[in-house]
Amino acid sequence: xxxxxxxxxxxxxxxxxxxxxxxxxxxxxxxxxxxxxxxxxxxxxxxxxxxxxxxxxxxxxxxxxxxxxxxxxxxxxxxxxxxxxxxxxxxxxxxxxxxxxxxxxxxxxxxxxxxxxxxxxxxxxxxxxxxxxxxxxxxxxxxxxxxxxxxxxxxxxxxxxxxxxxxxxxxxxxxxxxxxxxxxxxxxxxxxxxxxxxxxxxxxxxxxxxxxxxxxxxxxxxxxxxxxxxxxxxxxxxxxxxxxxxxxxxxxxxxxxxxxxxxxxxxxxxxxxxxxxxxxxxxxxxxxxxxxxxxxxxxxxxxxxxxxxxxxxxxxxxxxxxxxxxxxxxxxxxxxxxxxxxxxxxxxxxxxxxxxxxxxxxxxxxxxxxxxxxxxxxxxxxxxxxxxxxxxxxxxxxxxxxxxxxxxxxxxxxxxxxxxxxxxxxxxxxxxxxxxxxxxxxx
Numbered sequence: 001x002x003x004x005x006x007x008x009x010x011x012x013x014x015x016x017x018x019x020x021x022x023x024x025x026x027x028x029x030x031x032x033x034x035x036x037x038x039x040x041x042x043x044x045x046x047x048x049x050x051x052x053x054x055x056x057x058x059x060x061x062x063x064x065x066x067x068x069x070x071x072x073x074x075x076x077x078x079x080x081x082x083x084x085x086x087x088x089x090x091x092x093x094x095x096x097x098x099x100x101x102x103x104x105x106x107x108x109x110x111x112x113x114x115x116x117x118x119x120x121x122x123x124x125x126x127x128x129x130x131x132x133x134x135x136x137x138x139x140x141x142x143x144x145x146x147x148x149x150x151x152x153x154x155x156x157x158x159x160x161x162x163x164x165x166x167x168x169x170x171x172x173x174x175x176x177x178x179x180x181x182x183x184x185x186x187x188x189x190x191x192x193x194x195x196x197x198x199x200x201x202x203x204x205x206x207x208x209x210x211x212x213x214x215x216x217x218x219x220x221x222x223x224x225x226x227x228x229x230x231x232x233x234x235x236x237x238x239x240x241x242x243x244x245x246x247x248x249x250x251x252x253x254x255x256x257x258x259x260x261x262x263x264x265x266x267x268x269x270x271x272x273x274x275x276x277x278x279x280x281x282x283x284x285x286x287x288x289x290x291x292x293x294x295x296x297x298x299x300x301x302x303x304x305x306x307x308x309x310x311x312x313x314x315x316x317x318x319x320x321x322x323x324x325x326x327x328x329x330x331x332x333x334x335x336x337x338x339x340x341x342x343x344x345x346x347x348x349x350x351x352x353x354x355x356x357x358x359x360x361x362x363x364x365x366x367x368x369x370x371x372x373x374x375x376x377x378x379x380x381x382x383x384x385x386x387x388x389x390x391x392x393x394x395x396x397x398x399x400x401x402x403x404x405x406x407x408x409x410x411x412x413x414x415x416x417x418x419x420x421x422x423x424x425x426x427x428x429x430x431x432x433x434x435x436x437x438x439x440x441x442x443x
Contacts, residue, residue, distance in 0.1 A: 034162055034171060037106065037228060038178035041155050043221045046182035047117045047144065047214050051082075053190050053276050053294055054207035055399070061125045061203070062134045074134075082141035083396025086149030086388035093150020094384030095240035097157065098377060101230045105154040105380070107222060112147035114218045116140040121211035149392075152367075153384030160371055160379075160441055161232060166313055168441065169320075172368040173309025176360055177302045183273075184298025186210060190276070190291030202287065232376055247382045251374060255386060258370040260429030262390025264325055265366055267422040268359040270398035271415050272297045275352050277403075282412050283343040292345065293352040300356035308361035312368060316437045320365035321430045324358040329423040331358075336416035362430075372436035379441075394422060 051058065063074030089109075097105035119140035126133045156175050163171035189210045197206040247255060275297065279290035311320045335351045367387075374382040398418070405414035 034159060034174065037155055037158055037225070038174045039221065039224060041151060041175060042178040042182045042185075043110070043214065043217055045148070045179045046186055047113050047211070050186045050189075050210045050214075051120065051141070053186055053273070053291070054210075055277055056280060057203045057207040058137075061207075062123070062137050064126055081138055081396075082145035082148075083392040085142045085145035086392045086396075087385065088388075089146040089149025089151075090153060090384030090388030091244055091381070092240070093147075094153040094381035095243045096150070097154035097380035097384075098232070098243045099240055102154040102158040102161075102232060102380065103225065103228045103230050105150060106158070106228070107225050109147045109151040109154075110218065110221050110225060113144050113151075114215065116142075116144035116147065117211055117214055119143075121208050121215065149388040150384060152387045153371075153380040153382075156367055156371055156383055157232070157376075157380045158228070160368065161376065168372065169312030169317070169364070169368050169437070170306070170309040172371075173305045173312070173364045175367055176305035176308075176364045180298045180301030180303075180305055180356075180360065182298070183301055184295055187291060187293075187295030187298050189213070190294055191288055194286075194288035194291050199287065232379075243378055243381050244385075247374075247378050247385060251378065251382055254370065254373050254433070255382065257429045257432050258366075258383075258386035259390040259393070261321070261366050261370075261426050261433065262386060263394040263429070264328070264419070264423040264426035265359060265363040266391045266393075266395030267398050268328060268355060268419055269363070270395045271402065271419055272352065272355050272359065274399050274402055274415065275348070275355075277399075278406075278415065279343075279348055282406060283339070283348070285343060285345070285348065289345050289348065293348050296349045296352045297356040300353045301360040304357040304360040305364045308364035309368070311361070312365050312437070316435050317365050317369035317372075318431070318433070318435050321362050321369065321433075322427065324361040325423055325427050325430070328355070328358040328362075329420055329427065332416045332419045332423075333413065336413050340412040366430060369430075369433060369436045372439050372441055373433065376442060 059074055093105050093109060096108070117140075119136055123133055123136045123140070152175070156172060159171045159175060160168050193202060193206050193209060273294075275293045276290045279285040279293060280287055308320055308324070331354060335354060339347045339351045367383075370386050371379050371383040402415045402418060405418070406412070
């Protein structure tokens with residue numbers, strides 16, 4: 001298939017009869033309800049990404065592989081495994097949300113990721129139960145990936161469909177902003193644990209604490225999601241297979257271009273998450289300093305996602321998609337050269353801040369543009385597939401590829417050049433997507 005620019009007819013075309021809702025568009029929901037939706041999203045992303053922050057210790061606990069990078073490679077490979085069930089989650093849960101509604105799908109994802117988190121927190125070490133330990137960990141990562149693959153579509157669709165006229169970019173930006181909050185909370189816990197515990201204690205049991213704490217918040221997340229109103233509950237007459245088939249038949253261009261546009265977002269985000277491991281393993285900085293980069297990244301993601309959303313509403317999606325991507329493409333190599341040459345706390349925080357800020361801005365623009373181009377009857381499924389496939393192919397392999405490149409080349413610039421390559425692909429792909437600021441999202 002040749003990915004070309006979509007025509008205005010393809011963007012604005014009316015939904016086919018099978019896609020037409022059976023009743024009028026739902027009324028707008030309150031800001032409190034939107035806050036409830038993103039609170040659950042933040043919890044799920046927190047559960048998923050804290051694995052990355054403690055990959056060094058998880059590797060030593062469950063994967064006793066020889067060599068300086070051996071256990072770390074095994075740990076980040078297992079982290080990547082969680083990405084490969086995301087497309088399945090996108091298909092199953094995304095279609096469920098388009099068939100039964102956003103709310104039941106969002107409750108289901110919280111329940112699934114909770115089971116995965118519980119398994120990670122409670123699994124004994126390899127030294128205690130042998131090969132069963134890494135098998136359980138891999139299964140838990142697969143379950144978490146399944147849940148998260150189905151989370152983004154329904155949550156973002158709800159935010160878009162709930163937003164007042166002219167505020168869809170800002171409302172949708174809370175999807176990325178909530179992820180920033182999850183990262184920031186994880187960073188605070190990481191710094192606190194690194195300061196309070198010895199390296200031996202952190203490696204032995206301290207890394208499990210953030211997983212255990214997240215379990216205490218699960219009842220709250222389920223309760224607030226049960227109180228959410230529904231923005232789309234008119235697809236019951238269609239099967240999940242019919243909904244998925246509709247996406248692939250009628251919206252292939254958006255699907256392919258959306259996946260390619262997601263490449264730089266996924267890679268840059270995972271390089272940001274990898275900064276803790278990079279700081280400890282490559283720059284030889286103390287764990288507390290390394291965890292500080294997580295806090296900085298989370299705060300910048302939170303702030304600049306909201307900035308990106310507001311700019312999307314004012315200037316359109318394509319501009320906010322393009323300018324920060326080009327800026328990252330130009331700046332990332334000089335920034336990593338500076339960091340490798342002057343590996344201090346200050347340089348680490350500055351590089352992390354720039355990377356997180358730019359990624360949050362174009363990530364927000366992409367996350368609102370793609371679902372706006374899809375009709376409401378397949379919006380959750382379409383976005384779930386774009387997000388899940390893009391993050392699986394590009395994000396799921398990033399930490400492993402970067403770790404492998406560092407081990408093979410001994411070049412601390414490897415992460416930066418990988419970001420450059422993926423940014424070039426995404427700049428082209430996103431420019432092929434049309435502007436979506438003024439489309440009718442209730443069509």
